[in-house]
Amino acid sequence: MNEELVQKLKEVFSKNGVSISEDDRDMSIDDFFGMDSITYVQILNQIASDFGIKINDADLLSGDLTTFNNILQFINQKQMTNEVR
Amino acid sequence: MKYSRHITPYNEFWMNCILNSAYSVATGFEDSYSAAAYLNNYSYTSWGAAIDIEFMTPTIEVLDYSDHWENFVLSAVIEKETPVFFKNPHDFLPDLQKIISEGEIVKLNVDLFYWLPKNIAWNRFHMSHYSIINGFDAETKMYSVLDDDVDGYGVHTIPEDRVVQAFMNSYAMTELAGEIPHAYIYSIRKDIEPFRMDKSEIIKHADRLIEELSVFSFDDLWNFKDEHKDNMDEYIRISLIGVNIIENRHIGNELLINKLADLKLIQAATYESMKHYAKSLQKGWKLIKQVFINNLVSENKDINVDLIRNKANEMLDMEKKMWLTIVEERDMKLENKESKRGVTS
Incomplete structure (x- = not known):
């Protein structure tokens, strides 16, 4: 996984008061201290803005964007799809 | 702050303002009733929005509490809610303070538009409901209130002028004046059997x-x-x-x-x-x-x-x-x- 991407994503979480260690990367985001639905959605919006991707209703409802690593994978896939297009 | 009674907000999960208030009161007298809130005595239903009655949204409604209180599980603790019509509603604070001083638990009709800054209705739309007021400080002119906002159901301390403004604009003082009570007092049973799950x-x-x-x-x-x-x-x-x-x-x-x-x-x-x-x-x-x-x-x-x-x-x-x-x-x-x-x- 691109380390630059990892650091950039960590920064988004950090700006929202969530520090991500290596052990946290597969942990459910719901379990992070102070994480409520509003903060979670705000983080996703920040990610969409910073990485130039769109997170739509179907992406959210899939229930896949629940860990740091899953979000990382999602960004990768979205960016690759954009590049192909 | 002079309290009628210290009340711990019932916060295990959110039902609605009426039920979380009632469970907060009931569990203060008999804590086994916190488990009564878990009962699956509910139905899915839909309601028209306050801002547009034709816009229908789904919700869950607990059975009996609104139309057959005597059948509702909390009737074993709260016998009834006694309606209160203030003698002089335009100068209601002395009556309200007297009720609290006598140790009664009272809920007052308030317009949520003026009530809690983090409530969904604050400065957005007018909607009245009854909010528990369990204490006041005559010197600082502050009131202790139990109610919900985006942070859940909790205790708030609010100034007297806001209590007055929210009450004077409530349904009980405006469009439903004379039709609905200004407030209710919870009547608590003397002998309360603990709750048993059936x-x-x-x-x-x-x-x-x-x-x-x-x-x-x-x-x-x-x-x-x-x-x-x-x-x-x-x-x-x-x-x-x-x-x-x-x-x-x-x-x-x-x-x-x-x-x-x-x-x-x-x-x-x-x-x-x-x-x-x-x-x-x-x-x-x-x-x-x-x-x-x-x-x-x-x-x-x-x-x-x-x-x-x-x-x-x-x-x-x-x-x-x-x-x-x-x-x-x-x-x-x-x-x-x-x-x-x-x-x-």
């Missing part, structure tokens, strides 16, 4: 819910229209009220399942299966809630309602399976009894 009641409601969930549908609900576009955030906020109640009910359902297991009223396999469903239901409804929140915070309000409805209908099917699990456990026990009788006869 498994047969849970199964009776599970049977009912299975039938109801088979016919309930979200297809005509969240009926966003093009003409809502300019006011979309308000419609989303209204939708979130009901979704939040449904999501919270599944937190209540998990608490119920844990309680049944603690009391050894269900088998381990039934517990594991129901717990799995309850967790998945919480997750599914949380995702629906997050989709609404996402549309609220995003510039683009192009909400995919069909997708949300499909997910919600999927959740109904899952909930039906959860209740079937406990019903099937009962049916299996009955079958075993029957077959034992067959062997012995």
Whole structure:
């Protein structure tokens, strides 16, 4: 996984008061201290803005964007799809 | 602060303002009633929004408390709510303070537009409800209030002028003046029996819910229209009220399942299966809630309602399976009894 991407994503979480260690990367985001639905959605919006991707209703409802690593994978896939297009 | 009584907000999960208030009062007298909130005595229903009665949103309504209080589980603690009409409603504070000083628990009709800054209605729309006021400080002119906002059901300290403004603009003082009480006093029973969980009641409601969930549908609900576009955030906020109640009910359902297991009223396999469903239901409804929140915070309000409805209908099917699990456990026990009788006869 691109380390630059990892650091950039960590920064988004950090700006929202969530520090991500290596052990946290597969942990459910719901379990992070102070994480409520509003903060979670705000983080996703920040990610969409910073990485130039769109997170739509179907992406959210899939229930896949629940860990740091899953979000990382999602960004990768979205960016690759954009590049192909 | 002079209190009528210290009240701990009932916060295990959110039902609605009336029920969380009633459970806060009841558990202060007999804490076993916190488990009564877990009962599956509820139905899915829909309501018209305060801002637009034609906009229908789904929610969950607990049975009996609004129309047959005598049948509701908390009637074992709270005998009734006694209506209060202040002698001089334009100078109601002396009466309100007297009630609190006498140790009575009172809830006052207030317009939420002026009530709590973090309440959904604050400075947005006018909606009245009854809010518990359990203390006041005559010197600092502050009041202790139990009510809900975006942070949940909690204790707030608010200034006297806001109490006056919220009451003077409430339905009890405006459009429904003389028709609804200015306030209510909770009448508490003298002898209170502790609450005991009755498994047969849970199964009776599970049977009912299975039938109801088979016919309930979200297809005509969240009926966003093009003409809502300019006011979309308000419609989303209204939708979130009901979704939040449904999501919270599944937190209540998990608490119920844990309680049944603690009391050894269900088998381990039934517990594991129901717990799995309850967790998945919480997750599914949380995702629906997050989709609404996402549309609220995003510039683009192009909400995919069909997708949300499909997910919600999927959740109904899952909930039906959860209740079937406990019903099937009962049916299996009955079958075993029957077959034992067959062997012995």
